[in-house]
Structures are given as structure tokens and as C-alpha cells.
Amino acid sequence: MELTESYTLPVPQRRTWEALNDTTILQASIPGCETIEADGENAYAVSLSASVGPVKARFKGRMLLTDIDAPNTYTIVFEGQGGAAGFGKGSAHVTLEPEGNESTKLTYTAHAQIGGKLAQIGSRLVDGAARKIAGEFFKRFSAQVTGETPANGEALEAAGEAEEDEDESEDTSRANSAEDAAESAHTGKGSKSWKAWISKF
Structure with missing residues (x-):
């Protein structure tokens, strides 16, 4: 996967x-970030939860900053493990x-590889999720560095998106339950599909 954006x-x-x-x-x-902690020189341990289509998991990983030329550029090398959900690794320049004097153009190019269940849900869905996460990051980042808070309309929109995600998760869970029941009836065993297992995270 390759993703290039400018903000x-x-x-x-x-x-x-400084904010970065x-x-x-x-x-x-x-x-979805839970913790970021220093883990050596220019390195950080990261824990976060993320959803990509039917796959939702908690990822733990590490970021390393390289090729640092303050305040102009650096490269982030990252890797993360999400258990049965899979893994991701790559870099972002x-x-x-x-x-002008009061604005900054940030451009990044990211290259990433994914494996496990994440690699099975389709590149289009993964790319779409990555762009959505990036867009949300920069909206929050901009609010943080300017000291602004989202307008009421944005807050309501965010709440609506969260509710949609929750409804989608519930629909997926119900569908997975029906799938599990059918599978058990067919096999005569109590085994569950990976989708049902992943939905627990």
C-alpha cells in the first residue's frame, strides 16, 4: 500500500x-491511540485500537524516527502486531x-505492508480506512496545535460517525453469530469463524 497526502x-x-x-x-x-511512550532515542512504543472493515483489533508496535533534519523532514519507520488480526509495517517520509509566516504545508508519503486477516479483506477497503484515519488525525492535530475545539456541527458529525460504526459493528456481530450457528450446524462442532473471534477485540 502507498499513500501520499498534503495538508x-x-x-x-x-x-x-515541535507538535509532531x-x-x-x-x-x-x-x-484509537491508547498510549505513546518513549522507547529509546527517537523511538516510541505505541498501543492503539483500530477497525478496518470487519476486522477490529488492538495493535501494539514501535515507531522509530530516522533521517531527521529539524524542522524540515524526517522518516517514521513503524511496525505493529494485532494478534490474529494481522500485522502492519512500513515507513512514512x-x-x-x-x-507564509503562519502556515505550514505538511506532505507525507507512506509505504506499508500488511499481513494476516487484514491482508484478506481487500486493498481498496484498507486504503479507504487508512485515508479516513489520516484525515481524522490531521483534523485533531490541527485543533491541538491551534488550541481550538471542534465546532458543534463537527462534534455532532463525529458522534454520528461513532454511532454508525457501532451499528455496523453490531450488524457484523449478528451476521457473524448467524454464520457461526450455520457452521456449527453443518459441522456438528462448536468451532467459530475467525470473524467472530476477531469481533471480541
């Missing part, structure tokens, strides 16, 4: 760089460029 942030380049290296801001900005 304009309403803060100076130096402030953007602030674990408190990053934890508040990354969707991040570049900052000033746009």
Missing part, C-alpha cells in the same frame, strides 16, 4: 515540528514547508 496547517513550521514530536499531542490526535 496545510495554520501554524508556523517550527510549531508544527510531542507525545501528548500525538496521543490526542491519533484515532514527512516533509514540512513554510507557507
Whole structure:
């Protein structure tokens, strides 16, 4: 998978760089992030929950910052394990460029490999989920660095999306239960499909 995006942030380049290296801001900005802790020089241990289609899991991994040229660019090398859900690993090259005195253009190109159940649900679904997560990250990140809070409309929209995700999860769970019942009736055993097992995370 390859993903390239650009965003304009309403803060100076130096402030953007500092925020990108602030674990408190990053934890508040990354969707589903539970913890980010220092794990060596320019390295961080990360724990987060994520959903990609029918696959939902808690991932634990590590990020390493390399090729650092403050406050202009660095490369993030990452890897994460999500148990039976699968794994992900890759890198992202991040570049900052000033746009006037009070804005910064952030561009990144990410390359990633996935395996396990994640690799079985289709690249289009995975790409769509990655773009949605990235978009949400930069919306939260921008709010963090400017000290702004989402408008009421955005908050309601976010709540609606969360409710849709919950409804989808419930529908998937019901469908998986029906699938399990059919499978058990056919095999005469109490075995469950991987989808039902994954839905527990």
C-alpha cells in the first residue's frame, strides 16, 4: 500500500515540528491511540485500537524516527502486531514547508505492508480506512496545535460517525453469530469463524 497526502496547517513550521514530536499531542490526535511512550532515542512504543472493515483489533508496535533534519523532514519507520488480526509495517517520509509566516504545508508519503486477516479483506477497503484515519488525525492535530475545539456541527458529525460504526459493528456481530450457528450446524462442532473471534477485540 502507498499513500501520499498534503495538508496545510495554520501554524508556523517550527510549531508544527515541535507538535509532531510531542507525545501528548500525538496521543490526542491519533484515532484509537491508547498510549505513546518513549522507547529509546527517537523511538516510541505505541498501543492503539483500530477497525478496518470487519476486522477490529488492538495493535501494539514501535515507531522509530530516522533521517531527521529539524524542522524540515524526517522518516517514521513503524511496525505493529494485532494478534490474529494481522500485522502492519512500513515507513512514512514527512516533509514540512513554510507557507507564509503562519502556515505550514505538511506532505507525507507512506509505504506499508500488511499481513494476516487484514491482508484478506481487500486493498481498496484498507486504503479507504487508512485515508479516513489520516484525515481524522490531521483534523485533531490541527485543533491541538491551534488550541481550538471542534465546532458543534463537527462534534455532532463525529458522534454520528461513532454511532454508525457501532451499528455496523453490531450488524457484523449478528451476521457473524448467524454464520457461526450455520457452521456449527453443518459441522456438528462448536468451532467459530475467525470473524467472530476477531469481533471480541
